[in-house]
Amino acid sequence: MEIADFRAGLAAWLDEHHDELAPQYSPPGTLDDHIAQMQRVKSLLFDSGWMRYGWPEHVGGLGGSPMLRTELGAAIAARDLTDPGLYSLVEVLAPTLIDFARPSLAAEVVPRLLSGAEMWCQGFSEPGTGSDLSSLSCRAVPDGGAEPASGWVINGQKVWTSLAQYSDRCVLLTRTGSAESRHRGITAFFVDMDTPGITVAPIEMINGVREFAEVYFDDVVVPADRMLGELHGGWAVAMSILPYERSSCFWQRIAYLYRRLQLLVDVASDDDRTAEVVGNAYVQLHALRARSRVTQHRLAAGATLGAETSIDKVLVASAEHAVYDAVRRILPGVVEMDDSASGDVWREEYLYSRAATIYGGTAEIQRNIIARRLLDLGSDE
Amino acid sequence: MMDAERALLAETVRDAIAAAGGPAAGGAALDAVLAELGWREMLDAEPRDAIDIVFTALGNANGTATVLDDVVMSALGAAPRPDVAVILPRFGTWDPPGRIEADRIDASKIDARGLATGRAATAGELLVVCDAGAGPGAEPCIASVAVSVAAIDAVRGIDPEAGFHRVRVEGAAAAITPLDARAWESAVAAGRRAVAHQMAGASRAMLTLAGAHAVERVQFGRPIARFQAVRHRLAEALVAVEALEAALTAAGDEPNAVTAALAKAVAGRTARTVAAHCQQVLAGIGFTTEHPFHRFLKRAMALEGIFGSADEIAFHLGRGLLASRTVPTLIEL
Numbered sequence: 042m043e044i045a046d047f048r049a050g051l052a053a054w055l056d057e058h059h060d061e062l063a064p065q066y067s068p069p070g071t072l073d074d075h076i077a078q079m080q081r082v083k084s085l086l087f088d089s090g091w092m093r094y095g096w097p098e099h100v101g102g103l104g105g106s107p108m109l110r111t112e113l114g115a116a117i118a119a120r121d122l123t124d125p126g127l128y129s130l131v132e133v134l135a136p137t138l139i140d141f142a143r144p145s146l147a148a149e150v151v152p153r154l155l156s157g158a159e160m161w162c163q164g165f166s167e168p169g170t171g172s173d174l175s176s177l178s179c180r181a182v183p184d185g186g187a188e189p190a191s192g193w194v195i196n197g198q199k200v201w202t203s204l205a206q207y208s209d210r211c212v213l214l215t216r217t218g219s220a221e222s223r224h225r226g227i228t229a230f231f232v233d234m235d236t237p238g239i240t241v242a243p244i245e246m247i248n249g250v251r252e253f254a255e256v257y258f259d260d261v262v263v264p265a266d267r268m269l270g271e272l273h274g275g276w277a278v279a280m281s282i283l284p285y286e287r288s289s290c291f292w293q294r295i296a297y298l299y300r301r302l303q304l305l306v307d308v309a310s311d312d313d314r315t316a317e318v319v320g321n322a323y324v325q326l327h328a329l330r331a332r333s334r335v336t337q338h339r340l341a342a343g344a345t346l347g348a349e350t351s352i353d354k355v356l357v358a359s360a361e362h363a364v365y366d367a368v369r370r371i372l373p374g375v376v377e378m379d380d381s382a383s384g385d386v387w388r389e390e391y392l393y394s395r396a397a398t399i400y401g402g403t404a405e406i407q408r409n410i411i412a413r414r415l416l417d418l419g420s421d422e
Numbered sequence: 423m424m425d426a427e428r429a430l431l432a433e434t435v436r437d438a439i440a441a442a443g444g445p446a447a448g449g450a451a452l453d454a455v456l457a458e459l460g461w462r463e464m465l466d467a468e469p470r471d472a473i474d475i476v477f478t479a480l481g482n483a484n485g486t487a488t489v490l491d492d493v494v495m496s497a498l499g500a501a502p503r504p505d506v507a508v509i510l511p512r513f514g515t516w517d518p519p520g521r522i523e524a525d526r527i528d529a530s531k532i533d534a535r536g537l538a539t540g541r542a543a544t545a546g547e548l549l550v551v552c553d554a555g556a557g558p559g560a561e562p563c564i565a566s567v568a569v570s571v572a573a574i575d576a577v578r579g580i581d582p583e584a585g586f587h588r589v590r591v592e593g594a595a596a597a598i599t600p601l602d603a604r605a606w607e608s609a610v611a612a613g614r615r616a617v618a619h620q621m622a623g624a625s626r627a628m629l630t631l632a633g634a635h636a637v638e639r640v641q642f643g644r645p646i647a648r649f650q651a652v653r654h655r656l657a658e659a660l661v662a663v664e665a666l667e668a669a670l671t672a673a674g675d676e677p678n679a680v681t682a683a684l685a686k687a688v689a690g691r692t693a694r695t696v697a698a699h700c701q702q703v704l705a706g707i708g709f710t711t712e713h714p715f716h717r718f719l720k721r722a723m724a725l726e727g728i729f730g731s732a733d734e735i736a737f738h739l740g741r742g743l744l745a746s747r748t749v750p751t752l753i754e755l
Binding site: 317332349407 | 629633636637647649653656657658660664666668669671672687691733735736737740741747749751754755
């Protein structure tokens, strides 16, 4: 299917089913509401086929360019049907299973993620690994002590695991090599979250939402056939997520930011100062959208995305800050003092926006990568 | 144009500009070189690539030419000619530079104030787009006046080498032809894309100079490129340059007045960001005229005002968003 046809057909379908798809809670809604809304929307989209475009047939998809599912994610973000941050887990975790799981496992579980029957989470970060993921220490050892083992025993802790308390499965990175093996001694597993020994402790974010959690693993036994990729090959699994996170997920985030600017323009007063603030945010969003568009086209043409996506990451974080800084300037007191429902929404989103320069590799890490890999400034050591 | 063909042409244009003497060469020398390379034929056949390649190369080499006149004339539907110069809007603005007073329409007398490239100094004729005027039924029009009736002075300003001229026409007799209402908008869009490409080339050049300096300059026993404060400035500059190049790709893929305006606004922001970071990294040597940085800085400052600055364009776009209460996404996958 051509992307323009897909876009037009999807828009018509979304219009037609507006009432069915619209959130059924009053804003701002709780995280439980948001999750239920997302799974409901995914289920409607899966049953009608839209959710299956861009995914391979052997995991329940209808084939076609991955850009089709990028369009879908952007369309539902632009209509405020789901939060793109929550929705992005589909885009980063389904490809991991498709690329690294046993084909029969991928065929079994990916449709369950796409259709909203399941939630999955990503167990990467640990208390000791902020930007330095390769230092992770959550340990997996062969059950019974020797390989080939029928299972692996996992012990350790993960943190910042988004939606762990809602999740049925976890894509987990573990240390299988020596403590010094860094990225060469990491192995990925696909773990059922109801396995004995897993404890989830949600963390309250700065905006009051408990979106992510600490996850503890105490002698958690995982079958060997749940290994994703090769033994000690977990770094490749982790890195394979980057192209999706930096392309389709960004395109969806951008759609969401345009929608935020639209909501702001809907209520802003028509004066020169507002025009200046809104205009500058618009210029910044456009530059980001233009850059992300180039990146999606490169990916669709078969390019391997790498360090240059750090530029997209810096732009998306700066634009997100800019949009919410504009909110504070144009709607004075709304974030700080407004106790109406819309005040609650802007406040929650404003506070969340401050994470944009932190998650997925801090803005500083991105600039380090740009300096070393793109500007050839050599090592900084 | 295929990618390989485009790259080859870009290299040819770059080499030709360098061979003509780079920054030292005046407008006429580079015009001759570009004419020799078939610039006008290229502009006619492949305007997007022609403008991209030539203006990027000019920006990158800090070259001065008068090819902006050709871009504007061609967008106005007039055949570009080396002996005809165009009056550009005044610094920081994009309204038509000319005006026909209502009571003078019959007499075909016009007033105009604006800028021009170096072509105004050698041309025999000036083209000026005039406002619709005050009268009912008044249409925008394009007027042609003899250079002899205009006051034309070279602008010294911050960048005398840029070749800009100040042009003033008062109550001069003109040959007037009606102009399609959208033609000026197209001319502004084409001019903005061209100037934004030139600013992108200049921004790349500043970053290259600062990057080379950071790697070579040793302080406290190591190249300053090893200091994170320096690296992060240069990284920010690259982010800005790449964003501008993407905005220009978007303006080429979806050519219209708004994508061109956005590209020019991004160009202004980028040039300012890049200049500030690079000047700081270049530090002492970048503060002197012994280092070429200052030429790019000054050229970028001059170009920022051609067809509107980033601030003015952003303000204008913001007014439009508030008036329509709509935030269009403009470009799709």
